[in-house]
Amino acid sequence: MSDRDADCEALEQALGHRFRDPSLAATALSHPSWAYEVDGSRGNERLEFLGDAVLGLAIAALLYTREPDWPEGDLTRARAALVNRRSLAERARALGLPQLVRLGRTEAAEGRGKESILANCFEAVVGALYLDGGLPAVLPRVERWFDSSLAAGRAPRDAKTGFQEWAHAMHRKTPSYHTVGDSGIEDDDSRFTVEVRIGDDGWGRGVGRTKRAAEADAAAAALARAEAGV
Numbered sequence: 001m002s003d004r005d006a007d008c009e010a011l012e013q014a015l016g017h018r019f020r021d022p023s024l025a026a027t028a029l030s031h032p033s034w035a036y037e038v039d040g041s042r043g044n045e046r047l048e049f050l051g052d053a054v055l056g057l058a059i060a061a062l063l064y065t066r067e068p069d070w071p072e073g074d075l076t077r078a079r080a081a082l083v084n085r086r087s088l089a090e091r092a093r094a095l096g097l098p099q100l101v102r103l104g105r106t107e108a109a110e111g112r113g114k115e116s117i118l119a120n121c122f123e124a125v126v127g128a129l130y131l132d133g134g135l136p137a138v139l140p141r142v143e144r145w146f147d148s149s150l151a152a153g154r155a156p157r158d159a160k161t162g163f164q165e166w167a168h169a170m171h172r173k174t175p176s177y178h179t180v181g182d183s184g185i186e187d188d189d190s191r192f193t194v195e196v197r198i199g200d201d202g203w204g205r206g207v208g209r210t211k212r213a214a215e216a217d218a219a220a221a222a223l224a225r226a227e228a229g230v
Contacts, residue, residue: 004019004022004025007029007100007102008022008029010096010099010100011025011028011029011096011125012025014095014096015129016141017129017132017133019128020132021131021132024047024128024131027043027047027124028047028124028125029044029101029102029124029125030043030044031107031111031120032044032104033111034102034103034104034107035104037104037105044120044121047125047128047131048121048124048127049127050127050130050131051122051123051124052083052127054127054130054135055126055142056083058126058135059082059083059142059146061139062139062143063078063079063150066150080158081149081159084159084216084217084220085115085119085208085213086115086119088118089115089119091122091145092118092119092121094145095125097121098118101117101118114190116189116190116207117189126142129141158219160215160219162219163204163222166223166226167198170226173198173199175196175198175219175222176196176197176198177195177197179193179194179211180194181207187209188209189207189208189209190208191207191208191210192207192208192209192211192213193206194206194207194208194211194214194215194217194218196219203222203225204218205218206218206221
């Protein structure tokens with residue numbers, strides 16, 4: 001798909017970037033479920049892989065420049081907090097990607113609201129930007145998209161640490177993580193479902209390709225609930 005269509009033009013407008021190769025924009029918006037139905041391809045998976053690495057580099061470079069006094073551990077935690085799935089899905093929504101991502105029949109009903117699909121699409125868009133314009137096209141946009149978080153002035157805690165600290169302070173207990181679902185499908189973004197509990201009470205559930213990712217997602221949900229006082 002090389003022609004520039006309405007979805008690609010909408011993406012270009014949201015990004016403020018006109019693609020020299022519009023097929024990159026089209027591919028970035030193509031979820032594997034849609035691409036498989038159309039031509040048997042894997043859609044935006046390769047761009048997602050590239051975009052993940054490019055985004056990590058861009059965030060690392062920005063943190064390194066903005067926070068000259070932070071040690072490696074703080075920089076690592078901050079980068080992890082900024083590029084987690086929930087954070088990327090928020091940026092995807094801000095760009096209007098839920099309306100633009102192309103989904104196959106298996107995802108059409110609920111896929112536009114799935115954090116995993118939105119985060120992956122966002123990474124694919126970053127990958128497409130990099131291939132079309134290099135780091136000069138990526139860095140200023142990443143800085144703009146993440147500016148409020150980058151300007152926080154401290155290294156964010158990872159969600160598991162944050163929820164554990166809250167649980168210790170409020171309940172004098174250490175949270176425990178329990179796998180409550182496993183699809184058994186390799187490379188499934190939602191393979192594992194994990195629930196985090198304080199004692200016998202469930203505080204949040206998360207999904208991920210690995211148990212570790214699912215635990216982090218569950219902790220983020222629990223921490224959001226705790227901080228909201230729900």
